[in-house]
Structure formats: C-alpha cells, structure tokens
Amino acid sequence: MAGTAPRTIGVVGTGVIGAGWTVRALARGHAVVAWDPAPGAEERLRAAVDQAWPSATRLGLFPGADRSRLAWAATADDLAGRVDWIQENVPEDEDVKRPLLQALAGVAGPEVVIASSSSGLLPTRLQEGCRYPERVLIGHPFNPVYLLPLVEVVAGRQTSIEAVDAAQTHYDDLVMHPLVVRTEIEGYLSDRLQEALWREILHLVNDGVATTRELDEAVYYGPGLRWAGMGTNLTFHLAGGKGGMRHMLGQFGPALKLPWTKLEAPDLTSDLIEAMAAGCEEQAEGRSMTELERLRDDYLVNVMRSLRPLGLGAGQLVAEREARIHEAGLPAQWSEGDPVAAPLTLYETTVEPDWVDYNGHMSEWAFLTAFGWASDKLFRYVGIDEDYRSAGHTFFTVETHLNYVREASLTDPLRFTTQVLGVDAKRLHFFHAMEHATTGDLLCTTEQMLLHVDTRVGSTTPLLPGPAAALTAIAKAHADLPVPPQVGQVMGLT
Ligand SMILES: NC(=O)c1ccc[n+]([C@@H]2O[C@H](COP(=O)([O-])OP(=O)(O)OC[C@H]3O[C@@H](n4cnc5c(N)ncnc54)[C@H](O)[C@@H]3O)[C@@H](O)[C@H]2O)c1
Structure with a gap:
C-alpha cells in the first residue's frame, strides 16, 4: 500500500517499544502524538528518538519525515481524540493494559484501530469491556521497532475482519511485514x-x-x-x-x-x-547500553542490506522501502513537457558508518557506492524502475572516471548534482558531482558511460520510448551547461 497519505499515530506508553514505534512512524513521514504518565517521559522519548534517528535515516527517511512532528498529549483521553491509529505499549500486565484500553476506546472514534504491542497476552481478554471491541487487536513488534520489520497481528474473538485488514494496511504502510497469526494463542508465534x-x-x-x-x-x-x-x-x-x-x-x-x-x-x-x-x-x-544499541543497529542495517540483492527475508523490505521513498519523493518521474533542472539535484544523503575507513574518512569504494545511488535516482527520474528492469531492460556501466577532491567524514551531509552530457539510442554519458551539502565544497566527481542492454538476450538494445524521451529532454536542457573540467581527462605523468 505505497502512497498512503500522512496520518497521525497515537503512541501510548513511551518506553523501549513506544519510542521504537514513534521513530518508525516519524521516519515514514507521519505525525505522532505520544503520552506516558511517568515523570520526565517526554524528555526521555525525545532523547530516545534522537538516539535512534541516525539508524532510521540509514534505512531511509520518507519525504516529510521530521522529528519535530512529535507532539505530547496531556492525558490518554486527549491523545485518543487526536489520532488516526493507537498503538499501546504499556507494561505486559493485563491489569494495567485493560483499564487503559477501555479508557482509550471510550474516546477514540470507531474507525480508530487500537493495537496493543503485547508480547503474548490474549486479545480476547484485552478487548473485553472496550467500546467498539471489534477494532481492538494485537500488533506485536520486535525491538528495535524502527529497524525490524516483523509485526504479528492477532485478532481476538470480537475483532472484525475489517480491523485485521486495516492493521495489515497500516503496518504495510510503515514498511513492515505484518504476519497474521491465524489462531489466537499465548505468546503468538x-x-x-x-x-x-x-x-x-x-x-x-x-x-x-x-x-x-x-x-x-x-x-x-x-x-x-x-x-x-x-x-x-x-x-x-x-x-x-x-x-x-x-x-x-x-x-x-x-x-x-x-x-x-x-x-x-x-x-x-x-x-x-x-x-x-x-x-x-x-x-x-x-560498553554502555547506548554503545551496544548503536552497534546492534549498525549490524542489523548491514545484515538487512546484505539480504537486499538476494531478495531474502528483510532484504525485500529494504528494497521496497527505497522504491516507496522514491515514489513519494520529489521530483516525481519526469513526464513530457516538465521543466528540467540544470544540473539535476536528485539525491542527498549523509556519510554512513560503513562508508568510512579507520581514519573516519569515506573510503574510495564508498564514493562509487554513493554515486551508484545518485545514478539510481536519475534512472528512476527517467522511468527506469523495478518494472522496467523486471521486463529485462537496464543500463550497464562500461567506463567510470572518479576524481577525488576532498575527504568526506562520518555523518557529513552530501548533495549530488547530475549533468547529462549526451544520450543516443543505446548510450548514456553523464557526470555526477558530490558536494558537502552545508559548505558547498566539491568532494568528488564521476564521469560515466553506460550501455542500454536487454538482460534476457545479453546484448545492447535501444532505450524504450519513455526513458529515451526523458533523457533526450534532459540532455537538451543541459546542453548549454559548461562542460566540467574533470570530463574527458586522461591520466598520465606528462
Ligand atoms: N521490550 C521488548 O523487547 C518488547 C518487544 C515486543 C513487545 N513488547 C511489549 O511492549 C510493551 C511495552 O514494553 P516495553 O519494553 O516498551 O516496556 P517499558 O517498561 O520500556 O515501557 C513501558 C512504559 O509504559 C509506561 N506506563 C506504565 N503504566 C502506564 C499506564 N498506565 N499508562 C500509560 N503508560 C504507562 C511506563 O512509564 C513506561 O514508559 C509490553 O506489552 C511488552 O510486552 C516489548
């Protein structure tokens, strides 16, 4: 369900799991209203969001993702009247959860699903005494919620099929894997x-x-x-x-x-x-808990990313997230008559932990990785996406020249500009420049030549009409740009 409109998510109980849901929803571009009765809970939540934000960023932020879209409610009732979805995350104790769920259900409109993050309590017991009990169910996540995609959806005896469907849509929108537990059972799966x-x-x-x-x-x-x-x-x-x-x-x-x-x-x-x-x-x-959490987050992101090209497990959702972020982002895919920026600015990011070497500087290979993402943005802009590739069409790079100008350090903000130098039926020649997004300093450039291929027959083939028209329009708009001095250089001692 890509493209669901931004919504307001209610998070009740803001300990480990509530904070995790908050980060996941904010990173998706939704607003969050949170509440927890413990003294100092709001400050703790904001600190937890700040701590997790770099990891969520590595997985990819949706357009509109903004930590300042987190609001604090005065009471549970106040929260229940302001949100489109309620996720309850208070201690694993029926005597604590039941009265709270009843209070929330007493205020929230019937269309608002109330999901409990319980790790094993029976939803049939939790929904008893709730107004509109058919919208109460379990949405059991895994820590850290902002990274791990699994969420078990468990219906109680009174839960409606519509609420289960809404939960699947909601968690899918958060780029999670909703696993519907078909039989209500303690401890779920x-x-x-x-x-x-x-x-x-x-x-x-x-x-x-x-x-x-x-x-x-x-x-x-x-x-x-x-x-x-x-x-x-x-x-x-x-x-x-x-x-x-x-x-x-x-x-x-x-x-x-x-x-x-x-x-x-x-x-x-x-x-x-x-x-x-x-x-x-x-x-x-x-090592402190904070250090260990950072380490855990870094390896989880790395493992999930390594599964991506293999299409295994959580790797599929990493790819899905990238595609949806692009789809939701700007600029949208070029279409006939759209003005073209000269040069294009399609990609921004920050230097990631696994891109730096022992000096804390970006490694040589990582520059090419980052330029690869900039190329991916160009491809998507001209209509070369999952559907285009799965039909057997893509570009292969045949030549790359990198010019390293200045070092980039961990977490430096990066901005990429793209200039199309030429395109014909089967070839594409372009130039990316990587700049420090704050200082504007040029850090690195790449000039590349690519061939358009049909992977099913293993040979070059003309671009299909959509991307061909887009690239031709871009090349025309870029024709008057000065040719960067790094283009066409040959390396040698003389
Ligand atoms: N920690 C995990 O790994 C994990 C994983 C999946 C699910 N869960 C489930 O998530 C829920 C929360 O677990 P947690 O680990 O975040 O616990 P936690 O102790 O970190 O947080 C619980 C929060 O609930 C608040 N709270 C207590 N009573 C409340 C009340 N009456 N109303 C509102 N808030 C109240 C507390 O102040 C605290 O901030 C539990 O049901 C747990 O089983 C936990």
Missing part, C-alpha cells in the same frame, strides 16, 4: 520460538553447563547467521542434502526421542538471575 531457546539457555546456565557468552557464541557463529535469511525450516531442508527435509527427518527423527531439550523453564532463583546478569555484563566489556 515468534515469542514461542524465542521462549523455547530462552528456557533452554536458562537451564544450561542454571546447570553450570555453559556461560551466557558461550551460549551466544553458539548462536551468532552458526545458526543465527542462517536464521536471518532462511529461518529454521528452510535451513533444515538444506541440511538433508538432496533428499531435503524428508531425508533430514529420517536421519535426525530418532534424536527427537533423545533428551536434547528441557522445555519446562527452571525456577528463577537468585543464583540464576546473578549468573545471567553477571554473564551479560562481562560480555558487554564495559
């Missing part, structure tokens, strides 16, 4: 899986079999890497070799009778609590 692992960990620590660090190593050097792309079942299908899951079950089926798991949790004694907490503190190696 993902937390049941996590809980199995978690209980096993508690036993193994309690029995002195392993430390928290060893058990984390047992995940992140092995199965954890597989889970991000393929989950447990498809991974085990591969574990069966050519015979797949059938062979795998034949081989490991007897192990299911072995005492390989103890699903019943151990008693949470003070010794066990101490072993778990001390183990994790030792693993933190003196």
Whole structure:
C-alpha cells in the first residue's frame, strides 16, 4: 500500500517499544502524538528518538519525515481524540493494559484501530469491556521497532475482519511485514520460538553447563547467521542434502526421542538471575547500553542490506522501502513537457558508518557506492524502475572516471548534482558531482558511460520510448551547461 497519505499515530506508553514505534512512524513521514504518565517521559522519548534517528535515516527517511512532528498529549483521553491509529505499549500486565484500553476506546472514534504491542497476552481478554471491541487487536513488534520489520497481528474473538485488514494496511504502510497469526494463542508465534531457546539457555546456565557468552557464541557463529535469511525450516531442508527435509527427518527423527531439550523453564532463583546478569555484563566489556544499541543497529542495517540483492527475508523490505521513498519523493518521474533542472539535484544523503575507513574518512569504494545511488535516482527520474528492469531492460556501466577532491567524514551531509552530457539510442554519458551539502565544497566527481542492454538476450538494445524521451529532454536542457573540467581527462605523468 505505497502512497498512503500522512496520518497521525497515537503512541501510548513511551518506553523501549513506544519510542521504537514513534521513530518508525516519524521516519515514514507521519505525525505522532505520544503520552506516558511517568515523570520526565517526554524528555526521555525525545532523547530516545534522537538516539535512534541516525539508524532510521540509514534505512531511509520518507519525504516529510521530521522529528519535530512529535507532539505530547496531556492525558490518554486527549491523545485518543487526536489520532488516526493507537498503538499501546504499556507494561505486559493485563491489569494495567485493560483499564487503559477501555479508557482509550471510550474516546477514540470507531474507525480508530487500537493495537496493543503485547508480547503474548490474549486479545480476547484485552478487548473485553472496550467500546467498539471489534477494532481492538494485537500488533506485536520486535525491538528495535524502527529497524525490524516483523509485526504479528492477532485478532481476538470480537475483532472484525475489517480491523485485521486495516492493521495489515497500516503496518504495510510503515514498511513492515505484518504476519497474521491465524489462531489466537499465548505468546503468538515468534515469542514461542524465542521462549523455547530462552528456557533452554536458562537451564544450561542454571546447570553450570555453559556461560551466557558461550551460549551466544553458539548462536551468532552458526545458526543465527542462517536464521536471518532462511529461518529454521528452510535451513533444515538444506541440511538433508538432496533428499531435503524428508531425508533430514529420517536421519535426525530418532534424536527427537533423545533428551536434547528441557522445555519446562527452571525456577528463577537468585543464583540464576546473578549468573545471567553477571554473564551479560562481562560480555558487554564495559560498553554502555547506548554503545551496544548503536552497534546492534549498525549490524542489523548491514545484515538487512546484505539480504537486499538476494531478495531474502528483510532484504525485500529494504528494497521496497527505497522504491516507496522514491515514489513519494520529489521530483516525481519526469513526464513530457516538465521543466528540467540544470544540473539535476536528485539525491542527498549523509556519510554512513560503513562508508568510512579507520581514519573516519569515506573510503574510495564508498564514493562509487554513493554515486551508484545518485545514478539510481536519475534512472528512476527517467522511468527506469523495478518494472522496467523486471521486463529485462537496464543500463550497464562500461567506463567510470572518479576524481577525488576532498575527504568526506562520518555523518557529513552530501548533495549530488547530475549533468547529462549526451544520450543516443543505446548510450548514456553523464557526470555526477558530490558536494558537502552545508559548505558547498566539491568532494568528488564521476564521469560515466553506460550501455542500454536487454538482460534476457545479453546484448545492447535501444532505450524504450519513455526513458529515451526523458533523457533526450534532459540532455537538451543541459546542453548549454559548461562542460566540467574533470570530463574527458586522461591520466598520465606528462
Ligand atoms: N521490550 C521488548 O523487547 C518488547 C518487544 C515486543 C513487545 N513488547 C511489549 O511492549 C510493551 C511495552 O514494553 P516495553 O519494553 O516498551 O516496556 P517499558 O517498561 O520500556 O515501557 C513501558 C512504559 O509504559 C509506561 N506506563 C506504565 N503504566 C502506564 C499506564 N498506565 N499508562 C500509560 N503508560 C504507562 C511506563 O512509564 C513506561 O514508559 C509490553 O506489552 C511488552 O510486552 C516489548
């Protein structure tokens, strides 16, 4: 559901999860009204939004995304009367959630869906006593909510199909993956899986079999890497070799009778609590929670991006987000008669954490990556998008000249200008300049020659009429621009 109009999202309870929803909605370009009765909650929320904003930015901000679009409500009633959607994120306790949900439902119009972020409570219990109970459901996210796309949607006995549909549309609009849990069950799906692992960990620590660090190593050097792309079942299908899951079950089926798991949790004694907490503190190696959160966010973004070209798991949503941000952004795709800026300014960004080397400066290869995104913007502007590519048409770069002028440092704002130097039926010659967006200093330039190809037959082919007309119009508008001094240079010692 790309292109849903900006809305106002209500966030009730602004701890870890409420703050995460706030960032996700603001990054999508929506307004947020938040409320939490704890003293100092507003300041804490604003600080949490500031802390998470760079990570949300790396994943991509929609046009209109603005931290100042966060407002604070005086009371729950005040919030409920001002918003199009309510996301409740108060402590995991039915006695706290139920009266609050009833109060919110008493004020919010019948069209406003009220979603609880509960990790495992039954929606049938939560919607009891609410006005218009059919609009109450679970929307269970995963921390950090502004990065992880999964949200489990669980209906209670009174929840309407329309509310479930609205939830799917709403979460899809936030570029999430709404997973509808078809049977109302405690713990839903993902937390049941996590809980199995978690209980096993508690036993193994309690029995002195392993430390928290060893058990984390047992995940992140092995199965954890597989889970991000393929989950447990498809991974085990591969574990069966050519015979797949059938062979795998034949081989490991007897192990299911072995005492390989103890699903019943151990008693949470003070010794066990101490072993778990001390183990994790030792693993933190003196790093603060803020440092660890930054590190977690950076690797999550990197993992999700690495899945993008493979079309696996969350990588698909990274691509979807890019396409939607472009679609919602300006300038829109060029069409016949539109004026053309000379040069074009289609892309702005900031220097990202994985673009810098040990000096804190942007690495050589990262300049080309950034120029690649600028080219992507040009392609989309002329109508070369997912549909064009999936029909087998695209450009291949055949020659690139980079000129490094000044270094760029972590978080520096960057602006790219694009000049089309020439285009014919099958070739495109253009020039991008990268500037510091605040100082205007020139940082780097690239001149490139591209060939238009048909990937299905593996040869060059003429541009289709839409992009051809757009590029011709741009080349005409750019014809009077001075040719940049970096164009056509040859490298040599003389
Ligand atoms: N932390 C996670 O990883 C995670 C993941 C998914 C879902 N959840 C669920 O999200 C919900 C919130 O969890 P959290 O981790 O953000 O907790 P948290 O303790 O960080 O935040 C809870 C917030 O609710 C506020 N609050 C308490 N009573 C309130 C009331 N009556 N009205 C309004 N606000 C009130 C508190 O002041 C606090 O800011 C829980 O239902 C939890 O199960 C948590």
